[in-house]
Each structure stands twice: as C-alpha cells, then as structure tokens.
Amino acid sequence: MSGFKQFLLRGNLVQLAVAVVIGAAFGALVTSFVTAFITPLVALIGGKQDYNGLSFSINGTRFPYGVFVTALISFLIVATVVYFFIVLPVAHLLERLTKAEEATEYPCPECLSDIPIHARRCKFCTTELPAPV
Structure with a gap:
C-alpha cells in the first residue's frame, strides 16, 4: 500500500x-x-x-x-x-x-565552443582570449 x-x-x-x-x-x-x-x-x-x-x-x-x-x-x-x-x-x-x-557565454573564436565571458583561455582548445570588455 x-x-x-x-x-x-x-x-x-x-x-x-x-x-x-x-x-x-x-x-x-x-x-x-x-x-x-x-x-x-x-x-x-x-x-x-x-x-x-x-x-x-x-x-x-x-x-x-x-x-x-x-x-x-x-x-x-x-x-x-x-x-x-x-x-x-x-x-x-x-x-x-x-x-x-545578460549573456554569460560566447563562442570561442577558434573552436566555436561556448566559453564563459570572463575566461582568459578557452577550456576546449586552450586559445588565449582577449580581455573581457
């Protein structure tokens, strides 16, 4: 029951x-x-x-x-x-x-994976990213 x-x-x-x-x-x-x-x-x-x-x-x-x-x-x-x-x-x-x-992610310019806006390096392809604006 x-x-x-x-x-x-x-x-x-x-x-x-x-x-x-x-x-x-x-x-x-x-x-x-x-x-x-x-x-x-x-x-x-x-x-x-x-x-x-x-x-x-x-x-x-x-x-x-x-x-x-x-x-x-x-x-x-x-x-x-x-x-x-x-x-x-x-x-x-x-x-x-x-x-x-507000957007929290954007595509990596190299591998197009979604990464956090404040990231300095892509977690997928390890490309260095420009400083967040």
Whole structure:
C-alpha cells in the first residue's frame, strides 16, 4: 500500500493531473470563444455556420459529409485562434524575456565552443582570449 501511496504523491503525477485539468478548462474557454465570436463572423462571410445537413447518397446509403466539413472548419478556426491569440504572443513575450537576460557565454573564436565571458583561455582548445570588455 505504501508503494501505491508513493506513486500517487509523486510530483510528476500531480503535475500531470493539474495539466490535464487546466488543459480541459482552457479547451472549454477557447471553444466557447470560437463559438461565441469567431463562428458568427465566419457565418456572416460564408452564409452558413453549420454544414451538418449536407450529405449524398449512393445506392440508398447516406454519407453525411457535412458533419466532417463542420468539424474541419471548427478545427481550423480553433487552431487559428490558438496560434494567433496564444502561441504568437507567448513566443514574443519569451523572446523579450530571453533578450533581457545578460549573456554569460560566447563562442570561442577558434573552436566555436561556448566559453564563459570572463575566461582568459578557452577550456576546449586552450586559445588565449582577449580581455573581457
């Protein structure tokens, strides 16, 4: 029983559970945003927002391809919203934060290995380096 308790209380399992719960809540948030704002805009442009009724028949068998078209359009809209409203802003934010950090290493002019800024000699090729500025 103690092994099972250790398994449940391990950090990565708890982190995974939190990630799943937050991911589900975030997915619901994005879906509701797309449903409330983006899909009506697409309906204004395209004339329809639900293609579930589209189908064709072959020898009496009905193929409701409209369900797939609606799901495909929803997926593309959600992916576009996630990319432009989440991925790009976070990427720009991370880029700004990493630029703000001061560099601690630079490439050796001879062997191109990363060496500390204040080093006087490369630890890989032992080339003497100019004094740090």
